[in-house]
Amino acid sequence: MSDAVDDPHPNPNRDGFDARTVALGDVQPGRSRHAGRRSAVAVVGDLAVAGTADGALVAFDRDTLVERWRTAPAGVDADAPPSVVSIATYQGGILAGERSARGGVRCLDPTDGTVRFRMETRDDVGGPQRETRFFLPFVVDIVGDGERAYVAARRYERDGDDRSFHSVVFALDAHGARAWTYETDASVIALDARDDRLGVAHNRCPGDDQHGLVVLDAESGRRRFDWDPGTEGQRRIGDVALVADGAVVASHGDKRGYRLTDGGGVRWRVDLATPTVVDDETLYAYPNHVHAADDGVVFVTGNTYPEDGRETDGRHPDEHTAVGVSPDGDRRWHADVGGFASELAAAGDRVVVPGAQHFRDRDADDHGLRVLDVADGPVGDRATDGIVTAVATADGDVAAIEEPVVYHDEGIERGAYRLHWVRVG
Template sequence: MTDANTDPAVVRDEAGWSLGDLEPAASRHNWTRSGVTVHDGSIVVGTADGRVRSYDPDGECRWEAGGEEYAVSLAADDELVVVGGRGPTGRLRVLSRETGEQQWTYLTAEDVGSPARETFFAQPYVVDVAIAGDRIVVVARRYERDGDVQHWSSVVYGFDRAGELQWSYDARASPIAADVADGRVAVAYNRCPANHDHDHGLVVLETETGTELTTWDPGTPGERRVGDVAITDERIAVASHGDKHGYLLEDDGAEAWCVDLASECETDDETLYAYPNHVAVVDGTAIFVTGNTYAAETRDPDGRHPNEHTAVAVDLESGETIWSHDVRGFARCLSADDGLVAVPSAQNFRERDADTHAVHLLEAGTGPLETRSIEGISTAVSLSGDRLAVIEEPVEYHDEGVTRGAYRLHTWRLEG
């Protein structure tokens, strides 16, 4: 593993604002409750009580829009802010970026179904949103369990900017992430149950029409398929849950290379593995981030996979690993821009060490630049231009009984 760069800091001028009260996360990871995005220096935050706030580059709150569901997925451009919710209706909201006034709304529960139970996990969930020219791409899902049988329903939507639905793509599977580039949207499905008819971990659609262009799957047994996707002008990087490898695919789905990220290994009579949960492509480099250790025989192993909670950089052309960096805690997402990648590190629920609470800034070609500690857990991040924004949530470990941190927005300016 490489150590953090000892050169002068590139992360400067920290500021922070309270986002109100929030029940602390526990030792294990809460599901996504907040979101943040940076566009042209301004910062838009979605909160657990449904509020959406826009801050200007100097930190002044320009407007606030209320809501009723967790505001968890965000995208913004010069005119619009798109907000995806998690709650009874799976509400999509499109707001004016200038004023916060609602332009239009759509209830994804009308397509994926209403929650069968009141539990958080059963609520309709707008997993991801993106603005791609004259299309707003939205990915929504809902989960239901009947005894031992799991059911997933999901829809990928293509709206025009006025809110008219132009196309949709339905699947009885669990989408977890999407990425858009060059007139295409790539959708990653992390679960494709055998009792359903969708067996592609990756689907690539034409952004304008929703036409299916390419599908791909790791071809492994079980329902676990793809954890994340990053699409470039010519290729597609995939973090595979099926075999715990990272892949680079050609446009037609042909495999250019694959690397082992955290596949099964034997340690003290345990068969351990970790899921590659995230991938970004930056400056000719694919950066993957892995998650928690699991074992073939138990969900709570004694050992730790040597590559758990690790960022791994792979040269896009050669498929060779350039560097790796231990981020120490679970990362719910990552954000990349201008040769840099930001990784928010939350709790490691087995180690329960508050020193893991941080945001890591990595340079695509050379590795870690700087790590900033956060008192609570960092749960959402956005990096754009010279601005880095992170959402902190409070946490209380079950064997401590102490609340660490608060519900806050942190911002930094980047130099160098």
């Protein structure tokens, strides 16, 4: 059993929140470049539940961070270790998805961690082409709407310069049975459920399906409408957030944010990290995340890339930036988020952004999590020694997973594998 401790690593140069931490075990430190998600976290009732890089799930009491229960690791494979990469609540249980050779999904009882049912998404998307991490079946996202859970998984293949994907989205009823299944050759990246709709975002479309956004009927799985930024190349949509009368999307195609009507009409669009000339080089950054609330929208961008090649000494002025947009589509604030964000956690008008590697600058002083208000911008932040890779929020507080990192040009291991419980207030 693990005992919680007060955070021993305060950073006086950053605004802070009260926090406690608890160790999650050992994990190989991250490197300068991102290797993809390998941890997940959720708040389930009075528990903070961490999904770990070895495939285990560990539940801690929210108030004390004393360990309640722990599942066995999912197994050990030297070339392709399994990891829990997505967690959501479902019919009073915990639904956890893996990046693993089987692309496993487990439903756990929150009282003791026993398995209610399990399934393997490799039955839908196929087994890995190679036994290395990026080729493993990947349960990208899980969301719930109170009655059902919706699961998205994909598998990647490569043949020379040709990339292809096999993706599936399915709905689970109250008994764990599939209500419907949607398949595509696009790369599914994110889901959002609202009312009777399910938004499905595709970040790459190398095959027949050329729509970055598909909105499905949540009851039947029928396609209600689709939309695409209409740009050249495979890049399409980074994230989707449904609103009462439409959707908001972060476009990888043209690096803008869009507010869509129900049916796919464009109500407004806003520049986020569009191609910009910096020192005679044209640079851009992908908008990777979006959260929509009554008071507006928050978008978050990622790493700088040049239009020619992959390496650059320049920086796009809106890389690693959260952008607040009014309900009418006007940019009203922006804030640095420190590094690459693998996800967002949001509840109403509060958004939490985890800060991982900035692989070009590698500034450890930027590690941590940021809390934002949709209308007003930064609320405060929490510094960490390592990188923050997963976050969840409930009742105004935050659960976050920190992972250690070693930058190639420094050689120092920073941080540890641990869960933070942060009281935002």
